[in-house]
Amino acid sequence: MSKTSNINRVDGFAKVTGSATYSAEYKTDGVVYACLVGSTIAKGRIKSIDTKKAEWAPGVLVVISHLNVDKPSGYAKAKDPHNFGQPLQVFKDDTVLYYDQPIAMVIADTFERMQYAASLIKAEYIKEEHITDLQKAKDKEKKVETDKGDDYHRGVQDNYKNAAVVLEEEYTIPTEVHNPMELANIIAKWDGNKPTVYTKSQGVEGTRRSIGGVFGIPPEDVSVNSEYLGGAFGMGLHTWPYEIAALIGSKKLNRPVKLVLHREQMFTNVGFRPYTIQKMGLGATKDGKLTGLTHEAVAMTSSYEDFMEGTVNMSRFIYNCDNVSTRYRIVKLDTCTPIWMRGPGEATGSFALESAMDELAHKLDMDPIEFRKLNYAEKDLEQNKPWSSKYLLECYEGGMERIGWKNRKNKPGSVKEGEWLVGYGMGTGTFGCYRSPTSVKAKFLADGNLVLQCSVNDMGPGTATMMTAIGAEITGLPSENVVIEMGKSGLPKGPTQGGSATTSSVGSAVHDACNLLVSKILGLAVETSTFKGMAITDLAFANGVVTSKKDNLKSVSLASLLSANKLENFEVENVSKATEEAKKYSIYSFSVHFVKVLVNPNLGKIRLAHVVSCADIGTVINQKTSAGQMYGGAVGGIGMGLMEALEIDHRFGRPINNNFADYHVPVNADIEKQEVFFVNKKDPISNPMGTKGLGETALVGMAPAIANAVFNATGKRVRDLPITLDKIL
């Protein structure tokens, strides 16, 4: 990818000038305004709910609760497409399953009247004992009978216990909340029995299936628009009760209904990264060869859905160790269901594994990178397959040089800058490279533009820009002539945006469709133009013109080719999917995060003096958008390491810090110098472009890098995130 490898973000102008239309901003005639009223207990039943005052308030059109709801016909059997169990059936009955669960919805003619009326609703409850504290409930763990919940063993079980040098520690991460800037929002309307929604979804097709299931209608009858997203980080991977509520209200009134959650509801109603307790057992020989690795995790889920993620999976393959055991369990708590968040599973798992690796290196008095290199996995021992490509060593080298690793000393607290203690730390990350079947339509118009269509959406990583770059590269058109249509149903079916798989899935489909389009054009040229009778292989197509490779004086424009054939445009639609060959390989992205911290020994203040994130993501399609995503992902990891935690008051099962003043995320001033580095070598197996995926590995490994740097600076090992100053004093 040459001339397109650094194009600007194609939706950048629309986003920064305000012309990009987010879901709640669609102009909809006759739209009315809805909000949800939440329960004030965490578990029990609604004894009574008084909606009369709200109903009589000016402008109120309806108040819906379990007492008067028209239950969607699919409630009895609807499953979430992700198959975790039974999603919350909003307003179904008088049961309360978590704090702030919607118990009523007010719809009024203006936003202000809706808000006022909502304040008039009062409920009384029959309380039951709730539990929201995983530390107290961890014994109630549950084995989930799916392949995700399976125990894993390779070699001798718990062999680490027999090693010369043993490390056994427990690590915890708190609940963290996605909190994209754009609030969860929807406009819902019905045309007879066919709904249309503008909603914050990471998967148009998945949302169609969820809504279709709840209302007992075919997914094809559900229109979903989710063209622009102001971030999501995983919260858009589930269809939430607020979306169903808006549809129920719209159906009842036969009017378009707009519902935007307020910030507090973003902490209670749309998922989060689950609180997780992890136990690591590592064993090594005196000279640093790993002889046993055991990784056990217990994570929270809700009482009604079994959410699971690959928390322990990285430990099975990232190091060369013959004896590996992993175990993963979940515990039902009285909260909303968790959902994948920024590097799901591995982000949590890497904190335990990469902290433990650092601790063991310290016990062995080895440099942590030397220790990792000594245990470098030449192949994937879990799947017993070769890597498709692996440039992890290049990531180590690239980061060591940039961060100044040579200045690091193994003994904590031995480097100082003025009164500040200096610490260096690193953490390894990885994430699977997935590719799902994707349909793309590529269409040449007579005006010289290429239109690429796919229902996939772009929540911010630069999917539209990637599609533009690949389409422009293959057709030889300037990127300005590529038009992307995406993020809504009715277009060729694309995947959900998530799991770092979009470029691999959609990029490949764009690649294949554009190549097919070009070859069909050349086919048309040898049948109907001045090139009649020539071999296709002797022709080239670039910038809307067919030329002969032998005699470049001759040329035929696409426009004249179309008009000669009485065609208004020329299009192909093509489905691309993973190859059989790819199944023979283990395909992962790799990353290594390096951190230099300065810690004030008197105040406990931690400064991030320098952060370097290095990644092997295969081919980099676009340097700008990829770097942007890597910076952003790394910042997410810094939040995880130093700031983010949802604090629950377990007496009431309710969050305390449900706003941006009290739930902290990093800002520019928190990071003094940040760099990213890509190895940028093509993977020969993954897909036609040789990409491997970036979004998740941009974060995985950052939190332990910070913990390891703080230890190197202070000698204090923090095993429960986030690393706040009280923990190191």
Ligand code: MOS
């Ligand atoms: Mo990502 S957590 O798959 O949006």
